[in-house]
Amino acid sequence: MTPFVDVAFLILSFFMLATKFKPPEPLTITTPYSVSSDKLKEQDAVRVEFDSAGHIYFTATVKNETQDNGLKLELIKQVNANRNLGLTNAEMVSFQNYPTVGSPFNQIKSLLDLPREQRDKVKQPGIPVDSTNNELATWIGAAKVAFQGHQVFYMIKGDNNASYPTFKGVIEALKKNDEYKYKLITDPKAVPPGTDLYNKPQAGKSD
Amino acid sequence: MADIDVAGGDSGHKKGPGVKKAKKLSTRVDMTPMVDLGFLLITFFIFTTTMSTPSMMKLYMPKDEKDPKDLTEVKESGALTIMLGKGNGIYYYEGQIKPDGSNFQSSTYHDIRDVIIKKKQDVMKLGRSLGYPKDTLDKDFVVVIKPNKESTYKNAVDILDEMTINQVHRFALVDITDDENMLIKATEQRNGVK
Numbered sequence: 001m002t003p004f005v006d007v008a009f010l011i012l013s014f015f016m017l018a019t020k021f022k023p024p025e026p027l028t029i030t031t032p033y034s035v036s037s038d039k040l041k042e043q044d045a046v047r048v049e050f051d052s053a054g055h056i057y058f059t060a061t062v063k064n065e066t067q068d069n070g071l072k073l074e075l076i077k078q079v080n081a082n083r084n085l086g087l088t089n090a091e092m093v094s095f096q097n098y099p100t101v102g103s104p105f106n107q108i109k110s111l112l113d114l115p116r117e118q119r120d121k122v123k124q125p126g127i128p129v130d131s132t133n134n135e136l137a138t139w140i141g142a143a144k145v146a147f148q149g150h151q152v153f154y155m156i157k158g159d160n161n162a163s164y165p166t167f168k169g170v171i172e173a174l175k176k177n178d179e180y181k182y183k184l185i186t187d188p189k190a191v192p193p194g195t196d197l198y199n200k201p202q203a204g205k206s207d
Numbered sequence: 208m209a210d211i212d213v214a215g216g217d218s219g220h221k222k223g224p225g226v227k228k229a230k231k232l233s234t235r236v237d238m239t240p241m242v243d244l245g246f247l248l249i250t251f252f253i254f255t256t257t258m259s260t261p262s263m264m265k266l267y268m269p270k271d272e273k274d275p276k277d278l279t280e281v282k283e284s285g286a287l288t289i290m291l292g293k294g295n296g297i298y299y300y301e302g303q304i305k306p307d308g309s310n311f312q313s314s315t316y317h318d319i320r321d322v323i324i325k326k327k328q329d330v331m332k333l334g335r336s337l338g339y340p341k342d343t344l345d346k347d348f349v350v351v352i353k354p355n356k357e358s359t360y361k362n363a364v365d366i367l368d369e370m371t372i373n374q375v376h377r378f379a380l381v382d383i384t385d386d387e388n389m390l391i392k393a394t395e396q397r398n399g400v401k
Contacts, residue, residue, distance in 0.1 A: 001240075002243075005238065005242050005245070011249055012252065015249060019255055031261060032361040032364040032365060032368075034255075034367075034371070035372055036264040039260065039263070040261045050360075059340075060260055066287065070401070122384055132263055156366075158360040159360065160359065161359055161360075161361065162360040163356070163357070163359060163360070164354040164356065164357075164363055164389065165356055167358065167360045169266060171380075180267060180270060181266075181267050181268075182267075183262070183265060184367075185261050185262075185263060185264075186263070186264050186364060187261055187262070188260070192320075195320070195372045195373060196327075197371060197372045200374065207304045
């Protein structure tokens with residue numbers, strides 16, 4: 001039995017080292033499935049997430065944390081200037097350290113005053129995307145300016161049971177900023193046999 | 208109680224034969240609990256690893272054209288309109304909707320694939336008769352996707368995924384019209400969709 005146990009523990013240590021735990025997320029989201037085989041990578045990205053109740057959160061991520069950390073500060077400075085939020089330097093640094101928000105502009109200041117650990121616990125109402133008051137468009141616009149010269153990915157992560165108008169509001173916000181290419185974050189599933197995609201030669205599969 | 212009695216009787220009885228033999232202790236440790244725990248951890252890590260590898264699905268939207276001249280024309284023969292309603296309802300019609308709504312049909316997320324495949328083949332057959340080059344036989348095939356307000360994000364992603372699965376190269380995500388919405392409402396009422 002000894003060799004058997006040895007192998008078992010080898011596998012165990014492999015999985016323990018290979019596992020990368022997801023950082024805690026403010027929203028609980030179960031994503032839909034798609035046949036896409038593109039894996040999610042670390043990227044300079046704007047990430048819009050929404051849960052089943054339609055709370056929309058905005059996150060900015062940078063690929064190179066040490067070099068590009070200033071971009072996030074630049075982003076919040078842009079938002080601050082565009083909407084006259086009157087944020088203090090400390091509040092902006094608070095965003096830089098944890099660039100996830102899910103509140104309308106009139107609550108941003110009080111949100112950023114909270115320390116990081118508490119921000120996850122606060123129930124945020126989500127960023128409005130109504131046709132009259134699409135605040136998400138401002139966030140994305142600011143990100144576009146801040147990330148100038150970088151290839152930015154616009155990622156959308158939505159919950160299965162979120163209503164379509166929520167998704168549409170997110171797309172509207174992106175369209176307002178002349179962004180038309182998005183990546184929807186999904187769980188992978190197998191291609192159904194017998195379909196055109198299944199019969200297609202492997203080479204063009206990611207297309 | 209019984210145990211104590213027996214023990215007492217035993218010790219009295221065993222005293223006679225003499226000194227107890229020293230039991231030789233085994234140096235081997237029972238590894239079963241450790242191995243159990245090991246496997247428990249393996250299963251745990253296997254599950255957590257596979258679950259955190261999401262994929263990215265591309266979605267390219269067209270620009271909103273203001274000028275009607277720039278709008279893409281769709282051939283009636285090659286158009287398939289799919290509408291998504293509440294309660295995972297899915298409806299479709301080919302070409303243009305007839306005034307009496309007689310070509311409006313309901314389907315399911317399972318059956319819609321056959322509808323798309325059939326329509327694609329029909330259009331390709333037509334393309335062949337019109338003498339289109341072999342690799343663009345399906346160029347007239349356009350799927351118009353119209354989710355209504357009560358459909359979910361999952362519905363939209365599922366149908367977009369269906370486009371990838373069936374290699375539909377031209378599709379559009381469009382707002383639903385009031386007439387179509389009314390047809391869906393009527394059908395939902397008839398079928399008792401909550």
